[in-house]
Amino acid sequence: MGRGGRGGHKKRLMRKDYQGDGKRENAWNEKKTHRADQYLEAGDMHNEAFEEYYKVQDIVPEGEWQEFLDILKKPLPITFRINGSGRFAAELVTKLQTDFFSHFSEGPVMLDGELVQPPRPLPWYPSNLAWHMNFTRNQLRKLSWLAAIHEFMKVANEAGSITRQEAVSMVPPLFMDVQPHHRVLDMCAAPGSKTFQLLEMLHNMEGADSSSGSSTTPSGFVVANDADAQRCNLLTHQTKRMCSPCLMVTNHNGEQFPKITGLQPAPGSAAAAAAAVEAAAAELAGNAAQQQQGEGEVMRFDRILCDVPCSGDGTMRKAPDIWRRWSVNNGNGLHNMQLRIALHAVRLLKVGGRMVYSTCTPNPIEDEAVVAELLVRCKGALQLLDVSDQLPELKRCAGKRKWLVRDKHQWYSNWEEAAKVGFKLDPTMFSSPEKQQLPLERCMRILPHHQDTGGFFVAVLQKVAETPDLPDPSLAHRFTRIITAGRDGRLIKIDGADPHQGAEDAAAYALEAAEQAIAALEAGDAAAATKAANAAAAAASRGGLAQDAATEIYKNQRRYDSQEARKQQQLAKQQQRQQDAATAGADEDAAAVEADADADVQAMEGVETAGDDVDADADAAAAAADEAEGADDAADGAADGKAAWTPSWVRGGGGRGRSGSGRFRGIDPIIPVEDPTIIKMLVDFYGVEASFPLATHLITRSLEAAFPKRLYYVSDALLAVLLADERESLKITATGLKLFERHELRGKELGKCQYRIAQEGLPFLLPHLTKQVIRLPVADFMRLLADRNVPLLIPSSAAGSEAETAAAAAAAKTPSNQVPLSTPSVLKQLEGLESGGAVALLDEEAAQQLGLAVDQAGSGALTANAPLAVSVWRTRASLSVLVAKNECEQMADKVRSAQQRMKQQQQGGKGAAKQAEAVAA
Ligand SMILES: C[S@@+](CC[C@H](N)C(=O)[O-])C[C@H]1O[C@@H](n2cnc3c(N)ncnc32)[C@H](O)[C@@H]1O
Known part of the structure; x- marks a missing residue:
């Protein structure tokens, strides 16, 4: 993919065990698959506060508590998903069954008096495409055919035909019902195992018309977003194996993901033609509304996945360190951010669109409390879907209508009790009579002991009407807090103020005006809020207060916000790091993916370096190749001068610490490849048919070479997004499918065309090649x-x-x-x-x-x-x-x-x- 961020700091991104000799530890390595027990002995897996918390929350059915606790102390079995639903996928399943798993067909296999558990498909995953294996280290060591299975998995994982992924992590995308024409947003996507699944669904074009042009390309797309720039790189690597021109990786806080307006169909696309016809017809008919539509729409999504950052309490089997560091504050501290992300997702969702909210924790504060608050705020415009008839084999518990809230001191059953003394609690965390009327049992909680998995929570929601304005709930709440504190005389000090009565009245009026500001904020009326806040400030100054009450409010608000944001970010990062560190599998094993460092690119480097030598050992050279694609896209080609064409549009342009017009520092520009010389060279040399939109859909990330290093293909739909986002609100770290790469044979004749075909783009290009x-x-x-x-x-x-x-x-x-x-x-x-x-x-x-x-x-x-x-x-x-x-x-x-x-x-x-x-x- 066309990557825009710095790629050169790969070493920094690698976990310790990936550094040093540059050889990455294999994701299928037996050492890693049983990491859980390296962290803690079973005796250490005990935490009274944790046990008390979840017992009180009553999330485990009667009589199953011990079973629940016991399984949390066992390492997670290996699970993997066969990628795609194509015919090779079926073949892979057959191969597994005939070549490998047939050892188990003649009865139970015993080793040292112990049963070797046969691999089995996950019964709820469609078409036997997901599997579960649970071998011990001893079994792998002693049975060579088991080790062979492992070896095969390793190769298949690296080649992208299977993905190691935790079983429960496969669940949310299955409820998304993604179709090829959908615009999909994955709000918190890194490291990307669910994005990969979503892309597979998008590309499932069975039955789609493939008779012309690039119709094998879905008309929808996936935007995979993550707040963490480094994790965006992992996301790019992980999803790169999918070879899709319909993916864009962005780097925003989910709660601030930008709204894009003016979306028009990509020039030259069928959709553009249809829109032009419609606009002309509307003009003739004098239909103003329709004409306006023709001027471009706001980009809303058909599907949104909110797999939010969470305390990870359901991941203890792969992150046993949670036993030690568990605290009630972990979940409480994330609730606000989770709610803000989910609320913004609702804003970005189309009416009729579907959204899945998921966490890997059974904590109701991070689960039902968020869903209930969403439903209440949306006032019926968002509905919780009953999906109990889908994936019937998946065992799950119903969501809860009631829960309690705890802080580090005590339990509370409602906000009124907690308002005064609660430690860092918010009203949105609490159940209420109104929330108890909601059908929260439609949420799904997957418990680890029910089918030997991790713990997970999933809620499937549908937007059925335009929602009311959805202001940030924590903002209003924090104003209230500040004002309460002000009333108590703690915040607004009238230092040095004239002590006469007028000042106090004015202060009281200022507070009242501030309260009106909150009400206006809650009603989503920003203008009224500003007016009231200004009135508060004016009253404060009229009263001759030394410290302007409103200024103080805002100052404190800002201070509080940034402190809180920092704390939440740190907490989320810390939890993520801990989860990552302990993750045994490649699923959430970001570092493994990063360390992969573009095997095929490296392979090419190998061939390049070896030049004509018959013994070109791409892999040996690959080990030495440490530069990621993104880094050398921009640092490209100083030797061969600048590009000879002036593109009709450019996004960004600062990039990598250089000053320039780019809105986001460190992000490379996106430039259409409009040089007729390059296009002609490619068309003539490879005989690319006119049906392939080469002249309009190629982009590059640098103009600093006469022939840019890499040329990426973006789908119609993504091109339309790039063109619509004139204000460059999207911070795009990667997009497009690499189709061509400039070949470099030092000192050798390159022939008539310097570009080779990139393997990842080959499936798209091949049907259109005549030479x-x-x-x-x-x-x-x-x-x-x-x-x-x-x-x-x-x-x-x-x-x-x-x-x-x-x-x-x-x-x-x-x-x-x-x-x-x-x-x-x-x-x-x-x-x-x-x-x-x-x-x-x-x-x-x-x-x-x-x-x-x-x-x-x-x-x-x-x-x-x-x-x-x-x-x-x-x-x-x-x-x-x-x-x-x-x-x-x-x-x-x-x-x-x-x-x-x-x-x-x-x-x-x-x-x-x-x-x-x-x-x-
Ligand atoms: C549970 S993980 C997501 C796992 C991912 N969906 C997958 O299946 O591979 C949560 C992710 O949220 C990201 N994150 C944290 N705060 C965020 C925010 N405010 N907005 C968007 N993403 C955020 C973290 O960097 C982390 O990668």
Whole structure:
């Protein structure tokens, strides 16, 4: 993706165990999968305050308390999700079942008197695409076939065909009902496992019309947002495996996510044409409202996920440190922020849109209290959906209508009790008679002991009408606090003021006016609030107060806000760090993803560095490559001068500490690639059909090179967002799918086009390429994947039997890894293949025979659905694969499995024929 933030500080982002030799600890490493018990001994897993709190909250059904406590002390099993719902996904499931899990089919497997638990699909996850495994370290060590499963998972995880993810974390996206045309916002998205799921759903284009152009690209998009800039980088890495041009990563506080207005369909898109027709018709009919609509709409979302930062009390199994550091203040301290994020999500949601609120804590203050307050404030415009008939196999407890609130001193049953003495409590935390009427049992609480998972909370909400204005509840409340304090004489000191009666009256009036300001704020009337606040200030000064009451109010308000914001941020960060540190899996294992550092980019660096050398070991070179993409996008190409074209628009431009027009420092500009020379070069060299919107939908992040380093493709819908956001309110850290990358072969001739095709963009581009594509028979394709750099034998007149003879002669003499490609059909194709970037793909007939053919026009972006094709670089003497080794291995594995399956089918067929013959005889 086009990344805009600094990428050069990767080392800083890595957890300690990823630093040093630069080799990252593997997410599937057995050491990490059982980290939980490295932190604490079982005896340490005890916390009276925690136990008392949750017993009083009554979240565990009668008689199950001990079971609940016991499971919290056990490490979490491994769970993973097979990515995509494409046919390769089904194949992967088959492979798991036949190659690996078949060991369990002949009865229970015992080791040292202990049962080895067979892997099982999560019963509630659709199409058997999510699995659960629970092997002990001893079992992995002693059973080599178990270790092989683990190894396979590791490779598949790295190649992006599976994602290790905690079971409960897979739940919220399943209730989002995301469709390809939806605008989706993931408010608190990092490190991105749920974003990945949402993208898969967006790209599930089954049944969509794929007959023309880029119609395999969904018309919707996903904006993945996170408040933490460094975690946005992890998000980018994690979601990059999805290869989508429909993703934008942004870096905002969720509660301040900007409203974008003036959204117009992307120029040249079908939607733009339709809108133009509609606008013209409206003009003719003199329909003002419709005309206005044509002038652009406010961007609202169809789906919003609020997976808010929380105390993480449901994650004890993977973060056992929570036993030690648990405090009631953790949840209480986050409630306000959670509510503010959720309220803003409601503002950004379309009428008719759906929003899922989730946490990984069973704490009602962070769960039902937030949902109830949302419903009350929305006055019927937001409804809690009953989803009890969905995912019926998922065991869950109903949400609660009543709960209590505790501070570090005592319990309270209502705000009235707590208002005066409560320690850092807010009225919104409390249940109330009004809230008890709400159908809060429709919320879902997933308890760890019910299906051997972590704990989670999910509420599914729908906006059914425009909501009333939703002012920040904590703001009004804090004003009240300040005024109460003022009344008590604690805040507004009349230092040095004229002690006569008038001053006191004026002070009282000032306070009253301030109260009116609150009421106006609560009613969402900003103008009235300002007026009342000004009146307060005027009264204060009229009374001759030394300290202006209103100023004091505002000063304190600001002080309080920033202190509180800092505290909440620190708390959220601290909790996040602790969760991350203890996370065993790759799901929320951000550092692992970061340390991944673009395996394919690194692989390319490897090939580049090795140049023409036959033994290009991309992975060795990759280990040395420590610069992330974002960093060198901007630091690009000082040597080859500036870009030669003036773009019609540019977002940002400061970037990386340079001063400039960019609104956000450190964020690179986004620039459309409008240089006719570049577009023509790509179109001519690769034969890109006019159906692909190359001239309008390519962006880059730097103009500091005549030929920008990377060219990214953004979908229609995202282009429309970029164009609409004229004020640059969106802080975009990454967007777009990398399609081309400038190739650098030091001191070597680059041929007619300096751009190679990026593997991640290949599935999108391939259906539109008419040149530089070479189709290989199975053996050659497998060889290319294995050796990754094969020599070519191309006599100038290579053709027919002469070439065959030459190739055979060469084959007889050369060591196996030096044998040039010699299949006549390949030699023929090589004749027409220019030096430079190209695509090598499995010959369609072979793919058909193996049942691996993909409807290219309809392949969409899903990695799992992608055709068997690799980006290559052709020189006069060799063909080099520009794809990471593990990805090549995965592809080879797919072919081998298909071959095996075909063999079995043939054998089955022969057997049946023999049987039939015998019967006939
Ligand atoms: C529970 S994690 C999200 C996990 C993520 N949804 C996933 O499935 O991978 C909460 C995230 O919220 C982010 N965050 C904290 N405060 C935030 C705020 N005010 N607005 C948006 N995101 C915030 C944290 O940086 C953290 O990445």
